Amino acid sequence: MDDDPPIADLVATVARYEGWDAVTAYSGEDALARAAEFRPDIVVLDLMLPDLDGFGVLDRLRHSGTMVPVVFLTARDGVADRVAGLTRGGDDYLVKPFAVEELMARLRTVLRRSAGPGFQRSVLRVADLTMDEDTREVRSGDRPLSLTPTEFEVLRYLMRKSPTVLTKAQILDHVWEYGFGGRSNVVELVVSRLRRKMDEAGGEPLIHTVRGFGYVIRQQAAE
Structure with a gap:
């Protein structure tokens, strides 16, 4: 979920190459609607979304009882933002510009950690x-x-x-x-x-x- 369509589409394309299903959203409200409909196993979330920022999206996801893992992918690289992203319920925080290989490695690590000992390796x-x-x-x-x-x-x-x-x-x-x-x-x-x-x-x-x-x-x- 990213306000920059090329980046969102790139992440989704790479995820599909990895064999995952992926959907994209370009605003906070759209992100929440897609998450409710798609019920993802993991979410990649930008902070700078129109209408509702990434922190707001995360808060509403958690308030609804959804504990889906969330990895922030954002240009906001301040220490305060990183700390807030992790303490408010995010699972990882990656700053743009980024390497898609690192993003996918982090997503797999978060999924493995959240799934527990029964997780099947790829x-x-x-x-x-x-x-x-x-x-x-x-x-x-x-x-x-x-x-x-x-x-x-x-x-x-x-x-x-x-x-x-x-x-x-x-x-x-x-x-x-x-x-x-x-x-x-x-x-x-x-x-x-x-x-x-x-x-x-x-x-x-x-x-x-x-x-x-x-x-x-x-x-x-x-x-």
């Missing part, structure tokens, strides 16, 4: 390759893989979409978002490094090239 699996999205640990069989942030994101996208074949353009748009248009060679380089690291770990070849189209990660069918 683990992706393809054959003997596993990826824990919360701890960012990747293993080929019982051997850990040391990946750069970009390698991790490319592999995560391939694993999430498996067994769908992804074009280089799709991978560029998802991982790099913008500014790399037409530079498909950067995808080839990252995929090559991933294959080498997986080979060094002794795992079976899982990333396959579909000529003229792109890449897919899947277990090769038995002959």
